[in-house]
Amino acid sequence: MSDMSEPYPIVEVKPKWVIDREDMGTKTKFWYRDPDADANWLFKYPRPNTGEHWAEKIAAEVASVLGIRHAKVELAQFEGDRGSATESFARGGRALYHGNELLEWTIGGYNPKKKFRQSEHTLANIFAGMDRVFAKPKDASRAKRTLAEYAVLDALIGNTDRHHENWGLLRRLEGNGLRGILFLAPSFDHATSLGRELLDERRDRFLKENRVGGYVEKGRGAIYWSEDERHGPSPLELVRRAVRTYPDLFRPAGLKLAAIDEHILSQIVDRIPSDWMTSSARVFTVALLCYNYSQLKEIV
Ligand SMILES: Nc1ncnc2c1ncn2[C@@H]1O[C@H](COP(=O)(O)OP(=O)(O)O)[C@@H](O)[C@H]1O
Ligand SMILES: [Mg+2]
Structure with a gap:
């Protein structure tokens, strides 16, 4: 487990990892796959002038400390833009x-x-x-x-x-x-x-x-x-x-x-x-x- 006072890590999403655009919902987002990871992740851009990316991360961490089941979230960057990344739970059949x-x-x-x-x-x-x-x-x-x-x-x-x-x-x-x-x-x-x-x-x-x-x-x-x-x-x-x-x-x-x-x-x-x-x-x-x-x- 990482140090509880360290800043959260930031995932750098590579353009060649992008696999699919998610059509549902209203904001811009896409699925990607890091070849070294075993799940797809959803990169989500925050709407302009909002904190949707940090809200996603904080919410997931709050759920974690409560022991409430939730999708894993990391702060992420893609082509210089900040966002959040959510691990897919729709895998393994x-x-x-x-x-x-x-x-x-x-x-x-x-x-x-x-x-x-x-x-x-x-x-x-x-x-x-x-x-x-x-x-x-x-x-x-x-x-x-x-x-x-x-x-x-x-x-x-x-x-x-x-x-x-x-x-x-x-x-x-x-x-x-x-x-x-x-x-x-x-x-x-x-x-x-x-x-x-x-x-x-x-x-x-x-x-x-x-x-x-x-x-x-x-x-x-x-x-x-x-x-x-x-x-x-x-x-x-x-x-x-x-x-x-x-x-x-x-x-x-x-x-x-x-x-x-x-x-x-x-x-x-x-x-x-x-x-x-x-x-x-x-x-x-x-x-x-x-x-x-x-x-x-x-x-x-
Ligand atoms: N962790 C996940 N695992 C599998 N599917 C997901 C996951 N997160 C989101 N999705 C799918 O992608 C859709 C859009 O994601 P969501 O986080 O709800 O974005 P938005 O904020 O645009 O509504 C969801 O309605 C769901 O179908
Ligand atoms: Mg949604």
């Missing part, structure tokens, strides 16, 4: 099915193509879909508990983008490919978190006016609570409601959260190399994490 595919199979009338305001994407529908797609109740429970962990991770990092193509199931194909083992895919795409879209001037104002909590509570998540809501609740509010309705499913996530020390959160942020993140962004990110952490500790 494993195929990814997105949440919208699962919900289309299992929830009558679910529209898998709806990109915005998909209010059928509720926690209740996701859990019902899992109950239907897994043959054994034990496997459904495991997937639901893992998804609850992702919801708690989202609340901690302020990820407002857990829409139906930002989680999925992995199917390990066996034998002739007709049978397969299903399980929830590791958490991925945490680019829309940690106030990554804010300009420093706004960050400074939120900090000065003590309104980081207000910023977080105004966030609109992509998992809805009920189908008749206009907007999804903030990721934090989703967990507040979910813990009351599904206490058993959220208990393991609560234990993971309780097991970490708050100081580790600022250490994770400190390891982003100095010129990759401004000091305003660092202070704001730590304040956001600490606000969410203290709120979550009271809830779960």
Whole structure:
């Protein structure tokens, strides 16, 4: 393991490693393969004037310390541009099915193509879909508990983008490919978190006016609570409601959260190399994490 105070390494992606452009999602990205590595990686450019690359890295490290399954992320550079790189988990005969595919199979009338305001994407529908797609109740429970962990991770990092193509199931194909083992895919795409879209001037104002909590509570998540809501609740509010309705499913996530020390959160942020993140962004990110952490500790 690397030194916990060293800056994170930066992967230099070589042009000859590029294999494929990823068509899904909205930003520019491509898959590559380092011949010395045993997996494909997805290079993602941050949108201009955002911290999507450092948000991806910090989110993955936060998931790591919590012991929540997630795709591995490194800071990366390609042709002089900075970005993040995510290791593919769809390998070794494993195929990814997105949440919208699962919900289309299992929830009558679910529209898998709806990109915005998909209010059928509720926690209740996701859990019902899992109950239907897994043959054994034990496997459904495991997937639901893992998804609850992702919801708690989202609340901690302020990820407002857990829409139906930002989680999925992995199917390990066996034998002739007709049978397969299903399980929830590791958490991925945490680019829309940690106030990554804010300009420093706004960050400074939120900090000065003590309104980081207000910023977080105004966030609109992509998992809805009920189908008749206009907007999804903030990721934090989703967990507040979910813990009351599904206490058993959220208990393991609560234990993971309780097991970490708050100081580790600022250490994770400190390891982003100095010129990759401004000091305003660092202070704001730590304040956001600490606000969410203290709120979550009271809830779960
Ligand atoms: N670690 C991964 N392993 C396998 N497939 C992935 C992984 N990360 C992303 N993908 C696939 O690539 C798509 C786009 O990646 P994502 O990180 O969601 O980018 P964007 O921020 O543009 O939405 C995902 O919807 C998923 O299909
Ligand atoms: Mg995505």
